[in-house]
Amino acid sequence: MALVRLSQPLFPAGDIVMTQGVNDLIQRGEVNPSPYLQRHLAGDWGDLCDEDRRTNDDALEQGDRLFSSYQVTPALTIWIITEWNRSVTTLLLPDEY
Template sequence: MFIAVNTAFPLGHMVMTRGVNDLVADDEAFARFVTESLARHIKGDWGDLDDEDKLTNDEALKQGLRLLSVYNDDRFAKHGISTIWIITEANRSATTILFPDEY
């Protein structure tokens, strides 16, 4: 379990989709990637978004809107994925880790 200390915002209930969960269970390196990505997300590091989307997230953080981070790692292309999304709901009730095709 990941415990956040200095977060930029509340994460709410932490969930991941079945696809992410299954790969986390099967691949230790992917599990580390997910944990590291979540650590970046909670600090307001939006990952591999373009500059405009990063600014949108910065404003969303101030206004209490939904937050989206995108993290890429080509090491996992062998699994047919290289990108995860982390979405924190506007009301901060939940944060979901998912693959883009699971949205």
């Protein structure tokens, strides 16, 4: 798995966990979540509307939950959620929410 390195993430990820669905996709070689996680930690919220982007930007400053959505393929979207206290970042599929 290739990993893109950031010099400094915008916020701590805490423990990084994933749902069974994401784990299954990784095990089958269907997705590499590293670039999406790096984008999330860099404040690139992915495929969100402007209002949701602003909500994340505000949450980054105020210490609220952060949410990103990435359209990996036309049939595959990955969500990434970092909890308000930055203790856990979860990678999941929308139908696992």
